Amino acid sequence: MEEDAWKEKVFDSLSVPALILRPDRKIVSVNRNFEKKFGKRREEVAGRACHDFFYQSEVPCGVDFCPLSKVIEGRVGHTILRRVIGQKGKEAWEDRVFSPILDEDGSVRYIIESIRDVTKLKTLEKELEGVRAFMEKLVQSSTSGIIAANRRGRIVVINRAAEELTGYTMQQAQSGGINVKELYPPGQGRELMKLLRDDAYGGKGKLPCTRATLINAQGEEIPVELTAAIIYEGEREVGTMGIFNDLREKLAQEERMSRMLSRISQAEKMASLGQLAAGVAHEINNPLTGILLFSNLILEKLALEDPRRDEVKYIIDDANRCGEIVKNLLAYSRQTSQNKEIIHLNELLENSLSLIRDQRLFMNMKIVKDLSDKMMLVLADKNQMGQVVINLVMNAVDAMDRRGSLTFRTYRDKATRKAYLEIADTGSGIPKENLSRIFDPFFTTKAVGKGTGLGLSTVYGIVRDNGGNIWVKETSPEGTTFIVELPLYQVSDDEKAP
Ligand SMILES: Nc1ncnc2c1ncn2[C@@H]1O[C@H](COP(=O)(O)OP(=O)(O)O)[C@@H](O)[C@H]1O
Ligand SMILES: [Mg+2]
Incomplete structure (x- = not known):
């Protein structure tokens, strides 16, 4: 085969449209695919300048647009991606590859320009970007916290809900600052990973809904419910992800x-x-x-x-x-029998305290009164409530061995129409196992002759009789707080001042 014919064959068998240019931008020849794409025969194109053929322009395109001069000067290939409006006005994308053909002396003799249609690829890329953005939105708008980490445990995704939950930010994560291990109390992270890998527990690589504790950026413990999974690429583990819900x-x-x-x-x-x-x-x-x-x-x-x-x-x-x-x-x-009257809760308390005959009882104790100045009228039997306060105070005094501080607090909740009296001591507290029995008649932990076990049961009866409720708000070895709740007295319409 003659050499020129052979070259032409190679040129024609390129699967993409291509043309050969001279450094002066004149088209020497085009291949068969070019002819097909542009609907012009080789002879019609040869001799025309490329800018004239492609853009009907008398002057060459700028260097920003066309890398031809760079190819000629640098003697190396260049590729550009170009958006074009194709037939029927449709947007299309082309990859144009410019490759120099050098002379024996090393200067550029010809340039082969091939035109690859990458519209499909570009569209796919765009779609993918759309899907990616959508996925991102999906993850971000989830009300559950979502966190993903790479194989080394470095957090790579943390959505808004998880940022709120953990106090860490995506920025911190992106700067490589957080390891998932830091999200759990010592040892728990490893325990969870073990369950995650366990075949018997939700299947390998999956962790069904499990309760756990998160440690947030401030070091606080947050109870959460979590599901987790290992992320695989084929058989290979590439990371882990967890979905968290705040259980507080x-x-x-x-x-x-x-x-x-x-x-x-x-x-x-x-x-x-x-x-x-x-x-x-x-x-x-x-x-x-x-x-x-x-x-x-x-x-x-x-x-x-x-x-x-x-x-x-x-x-x-x-x-x-x-x-x-x-x-x-x-x-x-x-x-x-009862004798109820309308009385301010603070007055009821003061009245009750004055009933304590032996005021020396308080000698070694600090008495704190934190009384609300809001209107807190209750309908109650003054003497009975006196009995309540005395019994609670006596118990507190016993629990503190007569020294410590005793705090009286009154306040109201307008929404529920309740008034509250809290009596807090710094005594020894009530053991958990006794809590359900302290209001029982005859339940006492005191020595025979010292306690009858009727104090709190009487208190309970009276409080209920006055339409109220009583319970232990909190108790610990540092002390105990009892709450007495009474309904706020409501002035009926005809009693209201006109
Ligand atoms: N403020 C308190 N601190 C600790 N324990 C308390 C307090 N109040 C009541 N208790 C416990 O509840 C039990 C029952 O109280 P109560 O009915 O008044 O009977 P008593 O005082 O005669 O023992 C007490 O024996 C004590 O163990
Ligand atoms: Mg008592």
Whole structure:
């Protein structure tokens, strides 16, 4: 085969349109694919300047647009990507590759320019970018925290919800600052990774919904629910990802619920114990009246110097003590008559404190009063509530061994129409196992003769009788706080000033 014919064959068999240019930009020849693409025959194109052919321009294109002069000067190939408006006005993309053909002396003799249509690739790229942006939005707008890390545990994605949850930012992550290990308490991260790899637990590479603790940037522990997965590329692990949900609100809700339930069951227990107490009190009251009556009669009949007088007095004293207990039991079981009045909670408290006969009790204690100056009217029996405060104070004093601080706090919640009285001590606290029993009649941890175990049960009965509620707000070895809740008195319409 003759050399020129051979060259032409190679040129024609290029799968993309191509043309050969001279350094003066004149077209020497074009290949078959070029002819097809531009609908012009070789002879029609040869001899024309490229700028004339492509852009109908008499002057060469600028260097920013056409790299031809760079190819000629530098004697190296160049590629540019060019957006063109193709047939039917459609947008198209071309890759134009310029390759110099050098002379024996090293100067550029010809330039082959090939034109590759990359519109499909470009469209795909654009679509991919669209999908990528959409995925990004998807991840960002998720209300669950999403975090992904590479194989070494470096966080590479952290969405907005996760930023909020952890206090770390995407910027910190991008600067390579955070390792997933830092998100968990020591050891927990490794434990989770083990579960993640475990076949038996949600399948290999997957972690079904699991409770865990996150440590945020401030070092606080946050309870979360998380699902996680290993990200694979084929068989290869390339990273991990986790989806987190903050459990704080849910746990608080659960806690509130269980507290409410325990209060309800407490109320039920109290009600049945109350019936029992009332029955016992009535049964004892009658014989007690008899004992007191007849022992007083005996005392009257005994001569003043009679040595048996002392013994009868013991009977009377003890019978009186029984009488006190019965009275408490009746108060607890709400069998006593009431005398309610409208009174400010602060006044109710002051009145109660003044009832404490032995004020020396407070001598070694710090008394703090944190009383709200808001309007807090309640409808309550002053004497009964006095009993409540005295009992709570006595218990606090006992728990503190007479020294420490005792805080009284009053406040109201207008929304729920409740007034609150808190009595906080710095005493020894109530052990968890006793908490459900402290309001039971006769439950006491005090020595025989020191405690009757009727104090709190009486308090409970009275508070309920006044339409209120009482519970332990908190207790720990640092102290105990009791809360008494009473309904705020509501002025009915016709009582309101005109
Ligand atoms: N403020 C308090 N701090 C610690 N423990 C308390 C407090 N109040 C009550 N308790 C516990 O509850 C029990 C029951 O109290 P209560 O019914 O008043 O009976 P008592 O005072 O006669 O023992 C007490 O024995 C004590 O163990
Ligand atoms: Mg007591």
